[in-house]
Amino acid sequence: MTRNTKPLSLRVPEPSGRPGDAPDFSHLKLDAAGSVDRPPVDARPVQMLDLAFRLIRVLDDEGNAIGPWNPRLDAETLKKGLKAMILTRAFDDRMHRAHRQGKTSFYMKCTGEEAIAVAQGMILSREDMGFPTYRQQGLLIARGYPLVDMMNQIYSNASDPIKGRQLPIMYSARDYGFFTISGNLGTQVPQAVGWAMASAYKGDDKIAITWIGDGATAEGDFHNALTFASVYRAPVILNIVNNQWAISSFQGIAGGLETTFASKAIGYGLPALRVDGNDFLAVWAATQWAEERARSNQGATVIELFTYRGAPHSTSDDPSRYRPGDEHEKWPLGDPIARLKQHLIALGEWSDEAQAEAEAEAVAQVRAAGKESEAIGTLGQSRPSVKTMFEEVYATEDWRLVEQRREVGV
Amino acid sequence: MSESFSEADRTDGIEPDMIDENNAPASVASEAAAVAPMNMIQALNSALHVKMAEDPDVLSFGEDAGYFGGVFRVTDQLQQKHGLTRSFDTPISECGLVAAAIGMGAYGLRPVVEIQFADYIYPAYDQIVSEAAKMRYRSGGQFTSPIVVRSPYGGGIFGGQTHSQSPEALFTHIAGLKVVIPSNPYDAKGLLTAAIEDDDPVIFFEPKRLYNGPFDGWHQKPVSPWKTQDLAQVPTGKYVEPIGKARIMREGNDVTILCYGTMVWVSLAGAEHAGVDAEVIDLRSLVPLDIETIEASVKKTGRCVIVHEAPKTSGYGGELSALVQERCFYHLEAPVTRVCGWDTPYPHAFEWEYFPGPERVATALKAVMTGGSR
Numbered sequence: 153m154t155r156n157t158k159p160l161s162l163r164v165p166e167p168s169g170r171p172g173d174a175p176d177f178s179h180l181k182l183d184a185a186g187s188v189d190r191p192p193v194d195a196r197p198v199q200m201l202d203l204a205f206r207l208i209r210v211l212d213d214e215g216n217a218i219g220p221w222n223p224r225l226d227a228e229t230l231k232k233g234l235k236a237m238i239l240t241r242a243f244d245d246r247m248h249r250a251h252r253q254g255k256t257s258f259y260m261k262c263t264g265e266e267a268i269a270v271a272q273g274m275i276l277s278r279e280d281m282g283f284p285t286y287r288q289q290g291l292l293i294a295r296g297y298p299l300v301d302m303m304n305q306i307y308s309n310a311s312d313p314i315k316g317r318q319l320p321i322m323y324s325a326r327d328y329g330f331f332t333i334s335g336n337l338g339t340q341v342p343q344a345v346g347w348a349m350a351s352a353y354k355g356d357d358k359i360a361i362t363w364i365g366d367g368a369t370a371e372g373d374f375h376n377a378l379t380f381a382s383v384y385r386a387p388v389i390l391n392i393v394n395n396q397w398a399i400s401s402f403q404g405i406a407g408g409l410e411t412t413f414a415s416k417a418i419g420y421g422l423p424a425l426r427v428d429g430n431d432f433l434a435v436w437a438a439t440q441w442a443e444e445r446a447r448s449n450q451g452a453t454v455i456e457l458f459t460y461r462g463a464p465h466s467t468s469d470d471p472s473r474y475r476p477g478d479e480h481e482k483w484p485l486g487d488p489i490a491r492l493k494q495h496l497i498a499l500g501e502w503s504d505e506a507q508a509e510a511e512a513e514a515v516a517q518v519r520a521a522g523k524e525s526e527a528i529g530t531l532g533q534s535r536p537s538v539k540t541m542f543e544e545v546y547a548t549e550d551w552r553l554v555e556q557r558r559e560v561g562v
Numbered sequence: 563m564s565e566s567f568s569e570a571d572r573t574d575g576i577e578p579d580m581i582d583e584n585n586a587p588a589s590v591a592s593e594a595a596a597v598a599p600m601n602m603i604q605a606l607n608s609a610l611h612v613k614m615a616e617d618p619d620v621l622s623f624g625e626d627a628g629y630f631g632g633v634f635r636v637t638d639q640l641q642q643k644h645g646l647t648r649s650f651d652t653p654i655s656e657c658g659l660v661a662a663a664i665g666m667g668a669y670g671l672r673p674v675v676e677i678q679f680a681d682y683i684y685p686a687y688d689q690i691v692s693e694a695a696k697m698r699y700r701s702g703g704q705f706t707s708p709i710v711v712r713s714p715y716g717g718g719i720f721g722g723q724t725h726s727q728s729p730e731a732l733f734t735h736i737a738g739l740k741v742v743i744p745s746n747p748y749d750a751k752g753l754l755t756a757a758i759e760d761d762d763p764v765i766f767f768e769p770k771r772l773y774n775g776p777f778d779g780w781h782q783k784p785v786s787p788w789k790t791q792d793l794a795q796v797p798t799g800k801y802v803e804p805i806g807k808a809r810i811m812r813e814g815n816d817v818t819i820l821c822y823g824t825m826v827w828v829s830l831a832g833a834e835h836a837g838v839d840a841e842v843i844d845l846r847s848l849v850p851l852d853i854e855t856i857e858a859s860v861k862k863t864g865r866c867v868i869v870h871e872a873p874k875t876s877g878y879g880g881e882l883s884a885l886v887q888e889r890c891f892y893h894l895e896a897p898v899t900r901v902c903g904w905d906t907p908y909p910h911a912f913e914w915e916y917f918p919g920p921e922r923v924a925t926a927l928k929a930v931m932t933g934g935s936r
Contacts, residue, residue, distance in 0.1 A: 281668070314702035324701040331668065332701035336692045342658050343693065346665020353621070353647050353671070360665075372685070376658030383653060544703050545737050547761040550806070550850040 165404035169476040177484050182428075185212040186219025190437075193444045197423040204415040204424035207458060210433035215494030221437040227501040233274060233432055234492045234502075235510050236294040237266040241489065242514035243289070243299060244463070246522055247306055251467045255530035256306050258320045262287040264462030264480060265395055267432040267488035268363075270294045272391070272439050276361055278329040283344035283362035286321055286333055287393065297328050299518060303525035309534040311525075315543075316536045338364055338371035341390065345380045345452070348388035352449070359387040359446040366413055367398020367406045378420040378454070385451035389442045390422075392454065393429065395461035400474040417454035429459030430488040433495070458485070538562045600796040601788040602773045605747035606636045606712075609754040610674065612800045614644045617672065620758055622649045624659060624676030624712075632676055634714055634773060660686035663709045664694050672708050672758055680715035680767060681727045694763040695738030710757045710764045715743070716824050716871050717903075718771035718781070718917050722910035728823075728872035728903065733765045734848045734881065740764045741848040742805055745772060745826040746793035749846055752803025760805060769823035777824060778831035779919035808852035810859070814841035817865035817930055820856060820882050822846065825869040825918065832869075832923025838931055840867075848878055856882070857889050864895040865930045869923055874902035896930040 168176040188208045191200045210217050217224075225233075244261040251259040262269070269290030276282065282291055292302060301313055305323055308316035314324050314332075324332035331347075334340060344362035351358045364374055369392055381388055392413045396403050403413075417424035423445070427438045435457060442453035462480040464471050496502030528534050542549060542557040549557075600608060613620045622640050624632065628651035631638030640649035652659040656677055663673040677683045683690075694707040717726035733741050742757055742764055744750040750768065757764035771777045775785045788794035811826055816839040821829045826844040833840035841859050845851065860866045866886050868879040879900040886898050901918045909916055 283665075312702075314700065314704075317702065318700050322700070324704050326701070326704040332697065332705050334693060334700075336688060339661065339689060339693050342661030342689075343665035343668065345658075346662030346667075347669045348665070349662060350666040350669035350671050353666075354669075372657055373661065373689075376653075376655045376661065379653050379655060380658050380662055544698050546740075547698070547706075551853060552850075 165402070165409050167402035167404065167475065169479065171472060171474065171476060173476050175476045175479040175482045177482070180484060181207075182484060183207045183209060185209040186221075188219070188221065190220035190441070193441055193448065194450060195423065197418070197421055200423055201418060204418055204426055205412055207426055207428055208434050208438055209428040209431050210437060211431045211491050211495055215491065215498040217433050217495060221434060223433055223437040223440060225433065225436065227496070227499060229274070230432075230492065230496055231501065233270055233294070234489065234496060235514070236270045236274070236290065237432075237489050237492065238510050239514040239517065240266045240270060240290040240293045242511070242518045243293060243302070246518045247303070248463075248467065250306070250522070250530070255526070256320050257531055258467055259306065260286050260321050260466045261463035262289055264483070264487060265393060265429065265459050266290050267435050267492070268391070268393060268429050268457050268459065271432055271435040272361060275436065275439050275443060276329065276359070278327065280329050280358050281331055281344070281347050281360045282329050283331045283340035283347070283360060284333055285337070285340070285363050285365060285393070286335075287365075288363055289321065289323070292323060292325060292328060292330055295328050297325055297330075299521035300524045303521055304528060307525060307528075307530045307534070309525070309529040309531070310536055311528050312536060315540045337368035338373035340364075342373050342377035342380060344388050344390070345377045345384075345386045348386040348446075348452075349380070349384050352384075352387055357447065359389065359443065361389040361391065363391045363393055365398055366392060366394040366396070366403045366408060367401060369413055369416060370406045378417065378422060381452035382420045382422050385449070387446035387449065388452045389439065389446060390452055390454045392456045393459060394456050395459050397461045397465070397471070397475065399465045399469060400471075402475075412456060414454060414456035422452055422454050424454045424456070426456045426458060428485055429457030430485045430491060432488055432492045460485070596798045597795050598798050599789045599794050600747045600751075601775070601794065602744075602747045602750050602768065603635050605751040605796045606754055606768065607638055608796065608798065609751040609758070610637060610640055611643065613755060613758045614640060614648060616800065619671045621666065621671060621673045622676070623652050623673065625652055625654050625678045627651065627676040633678060634770065636712070636768070637676060656682055656684075656686040657689055660689040660711060661693070663711075664689060664697070664707055667694075667707045667709045668697070668705045674710040674712060674758055677711060677713040679721075679725050680713040680729055681724045683711070683713055683729065686711070687732070690733070690739070690763070690765070691736050695736045697738075698762065699738060706761055707763045708761045710754070710766050712754070712766045712768060714770035714773075715767035716769040716771055717908055717913065718777060718779075718824060720910065720913050721908075723907040726908040728870065730765075730767060730848060731872060731876060731878045734878055738762065739849065740805060741767070742846065743767045743769065743823045743848065744846060745769065745823055745844050746776065746791065747788055747796050748793040749803055749809065749844075751796055752801050753805060753846065755800060756802045756805045759802065764805070767823065771824045772827070776827045779828035779917065780831060781914055781919070803846075805847045806850035806852055807846065808855040809844045809846055810841065810855065811844045812840065812842040814839040814863065816840060816863055817867055817927055818843060818856070818859040818863045819867050819869060819923070820845060821869040822848065823871065825871060828918065828920055829869050829923055831920035833927060835920045836924035836927040838927045840927060853885065853889070856886065860886050860890040861893045864893050866890070866894070866898045867901060867923070867926050867930055868898065869901045869918060871903050871918060873905045874900055875905050877902055896933050899926050899930050901926045
């Protein structure tokens, strides 16, 4: 050291709580429901910079929908959304148990994040293309994709739509506007931009939507995607699902301490919205704003959906080893299902009995699908023909694959 | 970066008059049956013009590849002729531009992207390897990736380590990719047309030392231009050369030389220098590989020398060597021999010590003819 200054020190961010600590949310700045302005859909990004740092909320603590972002949805739409969220949670519970019972090798729940994929799946159509991560199963469920096909995929059985080729939950459902999931994080975001560019190039009316976790925003793909989305004004909705945890790394490790994830958009000249991801109505309203902007050829919007990953990252993970045990329970933005239920009750459209009935119905529906899928077979009991291992590597098999297939004897 | 290359190129004997300005490019030809002398740049450019005129779903984009037409001019006039939204400049983000192409391919377009130098392809590697290559397979055929990734490649141009590499083996190793490397204008156009029409992702490496002439490795000698070659007589209209078929560039009885790209011309020169009756096979496509042509030739000659610019260790020559011994072992009269780039980064000052030239090829040929390895 040659300078007469204090020695430098390296900062490594740490979360506000670790196992054994009481959850501490004092660092969160949560705007009151209804308190954030709604800019016109054609606002210039520079005119709405504050939205990257605020939190759009519609439902207040009593379950009332208030403020300029209230999407004023009819009761039928709300009930449809609530039921899809309930079904998603019931599906997750059964498949998580199926893993514990040895019926499959892997599963990932989206507990606490159901409002995001369900609301967005309802707003956009099947003709639009969604480029998901592994926690948007709610989109398939909201669109009525057969639960049994999801299970067949999870079991890699003979009826698996993608022929036993992918890790459980890496669905692909083109006809439902659901792009094939990659386990390599962030790759789908610039692809979504490219898909949207193609739609614009063709003069089509379809848009793309994509999701990435808070952790994976550190990948170069994310930043490349924002550059391309901005440069070519691609009709795409770029969601960042900030569920606070990337496996065991808190969002500060991805850069969330010094700024918000939504604010990443600002440097790219894209509009940013930061939204309470556990508020079905807020998610709906923000997505609708971004959708209208994209469809009217005004380009991409970045939406940070502020939520909490209630479950382990996957069945291979144990969060009790790195975060306070009751952090999820105490999450100040509550649970998306409970909050929408409360809202419907406040509207006089719902009741505890109706909720219990919907939950029972969801469990029955999942059980029936489970029986159907398990009759085909769980992992290892049934699988596609071994011959299919060599198919669809290319449009046509080359001699190597023919020889290798023969070597296997199929 | 491109400017420093152009300077190196100019000092390496390639003069502007080697691009035959008098020959009309394909795009202005009136008759499909017409043939014109073209250098490799013009032939590739012609393929793009023809396909873009024929199919509105074909797009071309890359860094400097729009208005300016690419640092090597391969995408020249595409934007002016076919429009801004069909041929455009991209941000300097190989990952981003390949990912955009993958998204477009999933939508149903057939994008052709340019990576300015093969040495710059690595930021796109994850998108190519984990995404484009696997798309059809992992989605059970629901999504495909009918994209072409074009890139100037190879050495001999004093480009140093970041403008000279031959990374083909990094792609031949990946299930789901096709890897094509033409060695002359005729094949360049026909194979690029095939690549654009292919329903799978194609890595299309263009040996940039061959853009302006069939460089044979005798770097002290004046470079001959393409117009002296039959394979520079290129139809101005559309034609397709199938991917997966090798071209026998010279028939011979004594030894088979397996090569591709610039090394095709170096191998021909090497055989001549050695005075050996070599059968020179231009593989043209590494994946899929024309194993039948290779097998028939080696069984005929009983000897095999493999020549490539890429470093020897884990190069494609290793794969070729294994295939030849697996299939032709009892016909072999000498060990299969490789002539390759050294296992060093590509050095700027030692271009001709690194670049496998005709003398090294000749030495290898003489060695296998006397029954030994080198």
